[in-house]
Amino acid sequence: MSITNHERQQFLEQFKKTWPIERLKTLKLEDYTSVGDKETLAYWLEFGIGRYLGSIKGGDSSKFGIYERKAEPKGQRDFISSDDRYSWKNKYGTSAKSAFANIKKKIIAVIDAVQAGDVEKIELLDFESALKWKLAFIYQNHAKPCVLPIYKLSKFKPFMADLPNYTHTIAYTKLLAIRGNRSALEYGFELWQKADAIEGQSTSDFDTPNDEENAISTLKSAPLNQILYGPPGTGKTYETVRAALQVLDPVAVAEYDACCHAKSVWKDRQQARQVLKARFDELKGQQRIRFVTFHQSFSYEDFVEGLRAETDEASGQLRYEVVDGVFKSLCEAADAKVTQKVEATIELNGRTVWKMSLGNTLANDAAIFEDCVTNDYVLLGYGGDIDFAGCKSRQEVQQRFVSSGVRLEDSRDYRLTSVTAFVTKMKPGDLVVVSDGNFKFRAIGEICGDYAYKTNPEYDGDYAQMRPVRWLRQYSPSLPHTELLNGQFSQMTLYKLSSPSLDKAKLAQLLAHAPTDTENQRPGARVLIIDEINRGNISRIFGELITLIEPSKRAGAAESLEVTLPYSKKPFRVPDNVFLIGTMNTADRSLAGLDIALRRRFAFTEMPPRPELLQNVSVERVNIGGLLAVMNQRIAALLDRDHCLGHAYFMPLHDEQTLARLADIFRQNIIPLLQEYFFEDWERIRWVLNDQSKAQEHAFIVAESAGLPELFPKVNDRLRQTQRWQLNDKAFSTIEAYRGIVAVASTPAETAVTSAQGEFSPALTEDDTARMDA
Structure with missing residues (x-):
């Protein structure tokens, strides 16, 4: 059925006439959702004439926050509660009545915000994404539109190449600025068709999957085994919180990302992080997330299973019991x-x-x-x-x-x-x-x-x-x-x-969440975070399980395998709902390369330094993002990119942008790390800090007076002198010492950081490069 733009405009007016704002303010639950009733708001939005205003078809009815069921709920979902008639998302309330009351408040809040032109307020509202944006589109001032009838965020990708970290607000603002005299409804439909053409697909259904469908898709597409790797201080362990929740609760991650994109104030982002971490801790408390750190003494008995001596209560005799390690216990819990x-x-x-x-x-x-x-x-x-x-x-x-x-x-x-x-x-x-x-x-x-x-x-x-x-x-x-x-x-x-x-x-x-059917229910996915995965003896820790963690060898896969464990003598398999997330420090020079058997079984995600996260941080007009970028350029030229400095060392400056705090970071973190990188080759450390171009009093590392004539009278001319160096304590408390680090950059320090990918382009002068090569 071909619908003209004129007809779409008529449908829009008919929708607002049938569902005026006054009716929504007194909306009842049975008018919002009711099985088989085509006159409910939910039906009009998804299947009625509302489908021609940008569809939200897909997934299931949980996209509306609450819904009436045709039958008993199928299976168990931790984020859904049910009574004898309705099912609803737990975050909205503890009963159908309280949940709907909150949902109705959010519907009115969306409409109030869009009529005030406050799109960012809608962005931050914790409500069903597709639903809130569709309501915002319908009830906005169409003479001055601020929302387009496109509710699927990924559909904007072909038009947002210059803004890869866009949100709905950013996309709507950019695209509406160039819409000309077309209506938002007509323009939105054209953009959807163009996106289809760019993506090389036939005209799609102008729809948006709901959050739950996205969550299922994320769970299926997330790698079962992944390793976050990068230099020290790049936030690898910090990122495991987000990576774990990307598997277990992608909706929480999406809400966190949206808040970070919408908020430029550091404290607001920190509050969003605290909410994300609280969700992580909740799942960790439920044993759905386990955390372990590999080290040289970590063994198969710690990871898989081993023997432990126990005293029998009846006989008093010593006996040995098989004890599960962290990985085996997690697998058995996931498989139960x-x-x-x-x-x-x-x-x-x-x-x-x-x-x-x-x-x-x-x-x-x-x-x-x-x-x-x-x-x-x-x-x-x-x-x-x-x-x-x-x-x-x-x-x-x-x-x-x-x-x-x-x-x-x-x-x-x-x-x-x-x-x-x-x-x-x-x-x-x-x-x-x-x-x-x-x-x-x-x-x-x-x-x-x-x-x-x-x-x-x-x-x-x-x-x-x-x-x-x-x-x-x-x-x-x-x-x-x-x-x-x-x-x-x-x-x-x-x-x-x-x-x-x-x-x-x-x-x-x-003892909660009892099912109402007779099918066996599997627990949700489980995540094991392995910090410093390259510090352990991989073959000693994984043993025969190194093969079983492969996706193709997991339980339920076509090539599924199981092994008989050496201590318990019982068969064991790795379920397909156990996810492994490892972290690896690329600058750890005490270790050989990662075991090749493990490397080919994990997906690797690089965690580079991100100086752009510091682009708004300055200490006495020294831009910290530019400072970090220039130092990393020099380290990459002298060593390699695996030994750069991570941005995490400088993140405390967001809260305390003082010279004293910057001095502490250089004393306690940066200088010791450079000593480790360069094997205490002080000359090259000076090059990283650009000390050779500074005045003596502003250099962090200065030549030490050897005093050789006094130490070795009458033999000084036969000694081969080696330059000796010492730290200049006064330089740490002088802003010129830090300003001098970037003084010779070919571009201003602030421009050494790109806003998109966190990469930095070479900014060294020819003179500086020549000194390094000397």
């Missing part, structure tokens, strides 16, 4: 499926939480656990065939043991302790965590009845102590203990779990 959940979120409400082992030997462990989960109870192996019904205290339990002829070691006997807790202290409503060794757990249940004696001939008279249980969660394979505890489980068969060992926030997370 929830095989059973109740259809409700379980509140803790001060419940007592118990740890319990179901089976205490390798021979009967599996059978007992399966028996318990099948028949909805837990069984205690101690106490034999003694019936403890009616016991109310430890003394009464002890008397039953004695009456049955059982000889206890003393009043602290482990059998007496466990039975007493099971019979007299456990109560209905308590929670029980079923361990799987000392480092895993496989089920969580709720005690739902009193103690009972149950004969079990198949267990030779043991496991007769029973408590009925409602199983709340079961996991296969078992989850690592780190998903629940701040430490490991004790060897004891039964005991209370309490703070600080028990992390109640993690337990609450495990």
Whole structure:
């Protein structure tokens, strides 16, 4: 169906007539979204005549913040909550009513802002991107438009080559300035068609995928294994926060980027960073992000699995248990499926939480656990065939043991302790965590009845102590203990779990978000950050897993592989939802090149110095961005670009643009790093600092008087003298010393920094180059 521009204008007027601002201010939830109702605002925006005003078709209904469902929600999404009728994004509220109230406020805020011509306010508004820009386009003053009917940010790329870090605001402002006398609607449609032609595709649907669709696309396209590499101080570890969230919460990253582009004030950007870091810390607390630093002593046992000595509670004998390393535990958590959940979120409400082992030997462990989960109870192996019904205290339990002829070691006997807790202290409503060794757990249940004696001939008279249980969660394979505890489980068969060992926030997370279907649910993606990845012995740390981390060898891939681990003797595979992010310092001269087996399995992202981040920082009229750029030009000429100086050393100057702070940076960071780079070749360090062109009192490094005649009387003429150097302390507190670093640049220091890519062009004079070559 071909729509003319005149018809589009008519549709625009009809939309505003049907949905005037006054109606939006009194909008009700059922008028905003309703299944099968073509008269709702959501339907008009996506499928009604609103689709001819720039479509937002694509993805699912979560693009509207809240939506009514046709059926029960499918699967589990951490950012979505649901009741019996609606689903909504958690960030808008804790109920359908509160969420819609916030969404309606944001709709009105968008309209108020666009009618005031304040596009930047809309940019910063935390609201659904496509939705807010479409509303802004429709309700703006079309005599003086400030928004185009293009809501997909990437569609502007062909027109923004000179501004690669553009936002919606920047794109709208630039393109509207050259629209001529065409309407915004006509002009926007023309731009969309031109973009299609430039991108070499047939005319697309004039639409924009929503944030969730973008997030899914990002997750699929993000490299499973990547390494951020660059010289010291370029923000590699700093960038891992953003890289991890690009995988786990790309919407948070998009909001952060938008804020940084819109805000030029450093403090505002820092506040946005704090919000991003808080989200990172939240996911890290949920064990979805793990952080580890490689070093020369880091081993396979730390990374994959190893043996640890433990003392058996019953026999007192020493035994060795396989302990998972950081990578294996992360993989098993990512690969675990929830095989059973109740259809409700379980509140803790001060419940007592118990740890319990179901089976205490390798021979009967599996059978007992399966028996318990099948028949909805837990069984205690101690106490034999003694019936403890009616016991109310430890003394009464002890008397039953004695009456049955059982000889206890003393009043602290482990059998007496466990039975007493099971019979007299456990109560209905308590929670029980079923361990799987000392480092895993496989089920969580709720005690739902009193103690009972149950004969079990198949267990030779043991496991007769029973408590009925409602199983709340079961996991296969078992989850690592780190998903629940701040430490490991004790060897004891039964005991209370309490703070600080028990992390109640993690337990609450495990007991929340119950599904409403019967499908097994996989946890979300997991990220392992490996700092200083090139400092470890790669073959020693990864072992046989070096092959399994390849995308084509991951679980579910066409060429999927698994190996049998040497300690546990169990098969192991690497899931396709585990992402590895490493950092590598290219200037670490104590190490050989990165293991080639690892290099070809990782995508490499360079993190160069970015002096443009310092272009607005000056200390007594010395531009710090230009200062850094010139020094790095000289280092690249003398050594290589892998040994440049990172911008991170100078970032504190954003908060404190003083000569004293600059002096501290040079004393504590820059000069020591240059000493390391040049093996204390002070002559070349002087060239980097341009000391040879300065007055003596402004040079950081000056010649030291050798005093050779006094040291070696009468032999001075036979000595081969070598120049000796010393630091000039006074220069650090003199602004002319820093100004002199860039004094011979062929262009002003400020122009040594480009605003786009952070690269710098050569700015050395011929005289300066000649001195270096001398």
